[in-house]
Amino acid sequence: MTASALWQRYQDWLYYHEGLDFYLDISRMRFDDRFVETMLPKFEHAFAQMKDLEAGAIANPDENRMVGHYWLRNSDLAPNADLKKDIVETIQQIESFTHDVHSGAIHPPSATKFTDVLSIGIGGSALGPQFVAEALSADAPAMAIHFIDNTDPAGIDRVLAKLGDRLSTTLVVVISKSGGTPEPRNGMLEVQNAFQEKGLDFSKQAIAITGTGSNLDQLAKSEGWITTFPMHDWVGGRTSELSAVGLVPAALQGINIHEMLEGAKEMDIATRIPDLKSNPAALLALCWYFSGDGKGKKDMVVLPYKDSLLLFSRYLQQLVMESLGKEKDLDGNVVHQGIAVYGNKGTTDQHAYVQQLREGVPNFFLTFIEVLKDRSSASIEVEPGVTSGDYLSGLLQGTRKALYENERDSITLTIPEVTPRMVGALIALYDRAVGLYGFLVNINSYHQPGVEAGKKAAAVVLDVQSKVMEALKKENTPIPLATLALNAGVPDDVESVYKIVRHLAANNRGITLHGDPAKPGSLTVSAT
Numbered sequence: 001m002t003a004s005a006l007w008q009r010y011q012d013w014l015y016y017h018e019g020l021d022f023y024l025d026i027s028r029m030r031f032d033d034r035f036v037e038t039m040l041p042k043f044e045h046a047f048a049q050m051k052d053l054e055a056g057a058i059a060n061p062d063e064n065r066m067v068g069h070y071w072l073r074n075s076d077l078a079p080n081a082d083l084k085k086d087i088v089e090t091i092q093q094i095e096s097f098t099h100d101v102h103s104g105a106i107h108p109p110s111a112t113k114f115t116d117v118l119s120i121g122i123g124g125s126a127l128g129p130q131f132v133a134e135a136l137s138a139d140a141p142a143m144a145i146h147f148i149d150n151t152d153p154a155g156i157d158r159v160l161a162k163l164g165d166r167l168s169t170t171l172v173v174v175i176s177k178s179g180g181t182p183e184p185r186n187g188m189l190e191v192q193n194a195f196q197e198k199g200l201d202f203s204k205q206a207i208a209i210t211g212t213g214s215n216l217d218q219l220a221k222s223e224g225w226i227t228t229f230p231m232h233d234w235v236g237g238r239t240s241e242l243s244a245v246g247l248v249p250a251a252l253q254g255i256n257i258h259e260m261l262e263g264a265k266e267m268d269i270a271t272r273i274p275d276l277k278s279n280p281a282a283l284l285a286l287c288w289y290f291s292g293d294g295k296g297k298k299d300m301v302v303l304p305y306k307d308s309l310l311l312f313s314r315y316l317q318q319l320v321m322e323s324l325g326k327e328k329d330l331d332g333n334v335v336h337q338g339i340a341v342y343g344n345k346g347t348t349d350q351h352a353y354v355q356q357l358r359e360g361v362p363n364f365f366l367t368f369i370e371v372l373k374d375r376s377s378a379s380i381e382v383e384p385g386v387t388s389g390d391y392l393s394g395l396l397q398g399t400r401k402a403l404y405e406n407e408r409d410s411i412t413l414t415i416p417e418v419t420p421r422m423v424g425a426l427i428a429l430y431d432r433a434v435g436l437y438g439f440l441v442n443i444n445s446y447h448q449p450g451v452e453a454g455k456k457a458a459a460v461v462l463d464v465q466s467k468v469m470e471a472l473k474k475e476n477t478p479i480p481l482a483t484l485a486l487n488a489g490v491p492d493d494v495e496s497v498y499k500i501v502r503h504l505a506a507n508n509r510g511i512t513l514h515g516d517p518a519k520p521g522s523l524t525v526s527a528t
Contacts, residue, residue, distance in 0.1 A: 015280050019266055020425050023414035024280045028404045029365070031290040036276070039289065039440075043282060046439035047274040053435065054272075055079060059446045067446045068234035069431065072242045073264040073424070083234075090230055090244055091257075097207075097227060098251040101171065102142055106226060109204050114171040116163060117145040117252050120191065121175035121245070122183035124237030124318060125209075128427075129249040131315040132241065132260075135308045135423050142254030143171070148187040156190045167198060171252070172206040175245055177231045179216025182458070209244050236446055238319045241427055256420045263424030271432040281432035287411055288339060288437050291365040295337070295441075296324070301357065302343035304369035305396045308418045312369065313343030316430060323434045323445040330442050337443050343367075347395045354399060358406050366403060366410040370396055373417035464490055465500045469510075469527075478514050478524035494521075501525050 001009070006027065015024040053059060056079030059067040071078040071087060078084040100106040104113045119129055126149035133145050146159050163170055172191055176184040195202040208220040208228045220228050229244035240246060242264055247257045271281035291298045300320065302313035325338035344352070346368070357364065374389030382388055400410055415422045438445030471487040472479075479487075485497040498520050504511040515523040 013277075013283075015277070015283055017267075017270055017280070020263065020270075020422065021416045022267075022280070022422075022425065023412075024283055025412040025414070026283050026287050028400065028410045028412070029287045029290060030407075030409055031286070035290060036286070039286060040276065042440050043276055043286075043436075044274070046285075046436045047282075049439045050432070050435055051272075051274075059444065065446075066234040067236070067239075068232065069236070069239040069242065070268055072235070073261045073268060073428065086230070086232070091247070091261075093227075093229065094244060094247050094251055094257070097248075101252060102254075108169050108171075109201060111169045113169070114143060114205075115169040116166050116171070117143050117173060117249060118148065118159070118163065118170050118191065119145060119173045119175065119249050120148045120184050120187040121173075122149055122181060123322075124240050125175040125184070125245050127238075127311075127315050127318050128241030128246045131311040132246060132250050132255065132423060133253060134311045135418055136250070136255045136420055137253045143252050145249060145253055146170075148191070149183070151183045151186040153190075156187060160191070160194050167194060168200055170205060171226075172202070173209065173249060173252075174206060174216065174220075175209045175231075176216050177211045177214065177233075177237070179210055179214045179219065207248075209248060236448075238322050239431055242424065259420035260424035260427075263419075263421035264428035265424075266421075267425040267428035268432070271429065281429055281436055284411070284429070284433040285437040285440060287365070287409075288433070289440055291409060292339060295335075296339045297363075299340040299342065299364040301364050301366045302341060302369070303346045303349055303366060304343075304371075305346035305392055306369070306371040306418060307345065309369060309371070310345050312426070313341065313345075316343075317341040319430055320434055322448050324438060324441075324443065326443040326447075328443075330444060335441070335443065337441055339437075346399070347392065350395060350399055357408060358403055362408060364408075366408065368396055368400055368410060368412040370412060370414040371416075371418055372414060461496060461500070464488060464493070464496055465504075468497055468500055472511070472525065472527040475527065478512075478526040480524050481521065484525050498523070 010025060010027040013025070013027045016022070053067055054070050054077060056066050056068070058064060066079075068078065068083070071083065075084045075087040078087060097106070101114055107113050119126070121129070126147055130147055130149070137145065146163060148156055148159055160167065174184060174188045179185065192202045195205070203223045203225050206220070206225045208216050208225060209231055210216040210220070210228060211231050211233065217228055229248055231240070231245060232243065235243050237245075242261060247260075250260065251257050271279055273279045276282050276286065288300070302316055304310070304312050320339055320341045327334060327336055329335045329337070343349070357366065370393070374387065374392070379387035379389055382391070400412060403410055415426070435445055467488040467490070468484060471484060474487075481494050481498050481501075482491075484501070485491050485494045488497060490497065501511050501513060505513050510528050512526050512528050513523050514526065517523075
């Protein structure tokens, strides 16, 4: 295609939102008019289904659950007065609590003010708050934030070591809808132990964000924690950033949560328009469908050209892959849907994997995220008439051009600057794009049975571990692995028994392995 034809295509397919000063360029995706025509009936169906969803239709029949994260940024859309009241009152509670913490009205027992926030969560309860903290937290925030988002003991130790003596002035936020998810539960227990070792009262420095009446809710109230905030069953973890899950940590850092909600609300309005070319989320879903033939055949590479958006690709990884990665469609057919997402930031990745993107396997499409404003102050010239920001912009445009010349497709999102309003808008944009794409390919974007399967499998392993330990207590001499597996009641799963005892032995948990580690089948095991 000639340069003039490309320029015309850019103008034909450029989306611009005046209120947000937001651009979406899909001109470097190589679909044609015929493809667009074939997709229009699918989009009519998707728009109708999305409208029903927002009106309160049951999305997950097995859980009898609605999907209402869109109501969080516009409570007037909630399907009944009780839900609207709940949304409004939660935001008021967050504002009041944050004011009291920042003013010192709520403070730790041994100091006049809290200095730090320690957020304990997993998945969407961690990725959203981490992304927002990286994108929006000030250089000197009202409260510094730290995260425990895994059940890795060394990782937990690292976070606690960083806090050091400031643990006494740290507000702990435990986030878990049920209170039974292992990772946040383990993190909470580890932190409780750290408080106890330092002679601190955990309950006087802890709050919970959880389902009303959950195990965690009951625990927090019985132990006298500072307060609790609700997690609604109609908000999934990966779409919870604009609920208390994300708003509490953001507000404590001093981030303007109202601007986040307003940006999301404005993008929601734009993405409700039932017209393909006037709806940026629909345009994204169109490109995703085209690139992967509606079957996720190509990966989504996300490259934000701004350091503060470093974690956006990680946030989108969960949102897209957990939402769209499904074995069966809504009719029960095995379809194995999904879109793989990865990325880091520009221009860092131009010195990493862009070489393969341009010349290697063409199994991807790329999303550039451009931020027009370089910095809040004036920039020096690193060359005559050229600033560091000019280089960043030039590298983005050059990479986009070089990829297209080698038949690699790309999308470009352009925002004026990274603000709470724009971050809220980006969250809402991809919320809706994922929902629309799910309807295009006839899958449930709001269910995640695979995640639950992993949790159940882990529980089985831990049950075997308990049986292994019981079996070993009855032995006075080392026994072969196969015998141990038989005695533990899992004769056909010697490999799991081997991995369990190897882990226990490495951590001095009362297990000793005897023999050659290179020949695991010959090892014997004893309790010490």
